[in-house]
């Protein structure tokens with residue numbers, strides 16, 4: 001079958017960019033991205049394409065190209081479901097905050113709501129694609145809900161996890177290492193549905209990069225990929241602490257280790273800890289699944305990746321307090337960067353939130369500058385932790401528009417995100433405008449330590 005109308009439920013960091021690229025590359029397919037969040041949809045439809053709700057290099061141009069032609073953003077979920085022959089579910093699947101599996105299992109309530117809505121609205125056969133990251137065997141639950149409507153509609157469920165990385169989403173979508181499609185390989189209808197999705201991607205992805213597997217392998221591969229990536233970060237971060245006490249340099253160790261072709265150089269950069277919406281939640285979910293099958297050793301093994309990450313954030317913050325003569329009370333700490341990595345405005349699980357919270361508990365005064373994150377988001381992130389009254393967060397934390405302003409009269413700087421523009425800062429001027437001794441804590445290993453020391457900074461970087 002040839003797909004003519006695609007609907008994507010969820011206009012977030014995955015649904016928005018993924019569908020924009022599909023629309024750009026498949027001009028004969030109508031793509032409608034729907035969301036319950038009216039503000040988000042209005043931003044996707046903003047006349048000025050620079051105001052779309054997600055910052056990703058190159059994304060505005062893709063949206064400009066396709067929007068209004070064959071790419072549409074809407075809040076009319078029912079209408080889009082009704083029109084579509086293929087429906088992507090790209091809604092959020094955060095860690096549960098209540099009940100059984102609290103703090104570990106994925107909360108699938110939004111997924112189930114989508115399935116029930118599709119079941120209610122659909123009057124013609126549909127291919128339903130899991131784009132969200134889901135626990136292995138979720139497709140079975142979706143199938144049970146969809147097949148029990150009794151309205152005679154045939155649903156094929158595919159798993160098509162998204163591997164894009166925020167900050168490079170458009171490049172990743174245009175040139176994916178692989179596209180993974182899981183489906184029912186045992187039936188003709190299942191194979192046809194898989195082929196229909198293969199044909200969508202084949203508009204721009206070489207066939208050799210499109211993998212087809214059974215559904216469970218596809219679902220589990222996504223969790224596994226994120227677990228392996230996060231594990232590498234926690235592994236090098238564990239070594240960074242050992243480097244600090246032995247005199248080894250973690251960059252040198254990473255280079256030497258990464259040149260082994262069996263290991264490879266990527267994802268070996270020590271830092272204040274990984275963030276982002278996915279790594280932690282997906283590993284917790286993996287741990288939960290392993291535990292629920294009684295595989296306690298497997299669960300403990302992966303849980304350690306999270307524990308190491310929490311430790312890394314905490315020890316970075318603790319080192320700031322210790323270095324500033326064991327107190328930051330009433331001291332001004334400039335935080336450069338709030339996003340969980342450069343080139344995104346996403347702050348979910350960003351290390352900066354936890355470091356700021358730690359320092360606020362020590363009564364520090366914090367001034368934040370991030371080139372893409374709004375003041376509203378920063379306060380929202382801190383309020384969400386519930387560590388102190390919201391008004392106190394506004395009293396103790398200021399958000400400013402330039403790095404220079406953030407660092408002026410500061411006792412210390414904590415560099416939290418590796419934004420390229422931080423390399424261009426006039427560090428000499430920053431040094432001159434700070435209180436002395438001027439402490440600089442580089443949580444991303446972005447800056448040249450010799451240059452910073454020569455300027456006069458008391459300079460600390462992870463793993464040195």
Ligand SMILES: NC(=O)c1ccc[n+]([C@@H]2O[C@H](COP(=O)([O-])OP(=O)(O)OC[C@H]3O[C@@H](n4cnc5c(N)ncnc54)[C@H](O)[C@@H]3O)[C@@H](O)[C@H]2O)c1
Pocket residue numbers: 009010011012013014015034035036037040077090091092093110113114131132133134162163164165166277278
């Ligand atoms: N962010 C990433 O880098 C990334 C990468 C790969 C996979 N994923 C996975 O993709 C999924 C989506 O992630 P995201 O970062 O795009 O999340 P997001 O929170 O940015 O977007 C999800 C959107 O879904 C909408 N939504 C929820 N329920 C809905 C419903 N019933 N009807 C209509 N809209 C609804 C929400 O309003 C929200 O705008 C998650 O499962 C995530 O694990 C994310």
